[in-house]
Amino acid sequence: MFGKDREDLEYRATIGLTHTFNEPEDLLKDWVVTGFWERTHNNSNIGQLYSYNRTQLMLMISRGF
Numbered sequence: 001m002f003g004k005d006r007e008d009l010e011y012r013a014t015i016g017l018t019h020t021f022n023e024p025e026d027l028l029k030d031w032v033v034t035g036f037w038e039r040t041h042n043n044s045n046i047g048q049l050y051s052y053n054r055t056q057l058m059l060m061i062s063r064g065f
Contacts (some may be wrong), residue, residue: 007045014038028060 016036021028036058044050 004046006050007028008042008050009044010040010042012038012040020023031061034058034062 013044018032018034020032021030038056040054042052056061
């Protein structure tokens with residue numbers, strides 16, 4: 001483990017959607033909702049210490065002025 005160069009190989013996939021509320025009767029008129037799902041797979045030659053899988057789900061709501 002010590003004295004060995006670390007080499008990582010990472011794969012990442014992201015899928016997202018965005019929706020803008022712009023109808024006059026919308027409760028959230030002029031607001032934007034964005035959602036993302038991301039999956040990361042990292043493999044390292046150092047072993048289990050630096051190899052991992054991660055799944056993230058992100059939800060954002062915003063409004064510009």
